[in-house]
Amino acid sequence: xxxxxxxxxxxxxxxxxxxxxxxxxxxxxxxxxxxxxxxxxxxxxxxxxxxxxxxxxxxxxxxxxxxxxxxxxxxxxxxxxxxxxxxxxxxxxxx
Numbered sequence: 001x002x003x004x005x006x007x008x009x010x011x012x013x014x015x016x017x018x019x020x021x022x023x024x025x026x027x028x029x030x031x032x033x034x035x036x037x038x039x040x041x042x043x044x045x046x047x048x049x050x051x052x053x054x055x056x057x058x059x060x061x062x063x064x065x066x067x068x069x070x071x072x073x074x075x076x077x078x079x080x081x082x083x084x085x086x087x088x089x090x091x092x093x094x095x
Contacts (some may be wrong), residue, residue: 035074045078 002047012019025031032040037044053072076082 045075050075 011017021071030037031048032038035046035049037046053068053075056071059068
């Protein structure tokens with residue numbers, strides 16, 4: 001494994017944290033984590049997930065609408081001014 005700086009090693013050891021060398025990546029400007037891209041500039045949505053939502057076929061029934069809304073919730077946090085309660089309103093209206 002790449003040498004980990006002493007400053008990083010001590011807190012890891014003190015908190016009984018183990019690293020998996022196959023999964024560790026160092027000196028990267030951004031990393032993918034649970035479908036988000038983390039960088040010094042903040043968190044952004046994975047473009048692949050956004051494309052999947054954009055290219056999804058139009059929902060044909062209530063179940064598919066709910067499913068699409070569930071997937072779309074992922075990107076709503078990245079939409080300026082979006083109000084999370086809007087999803088609840090839409091979901092209740094389609095029952």
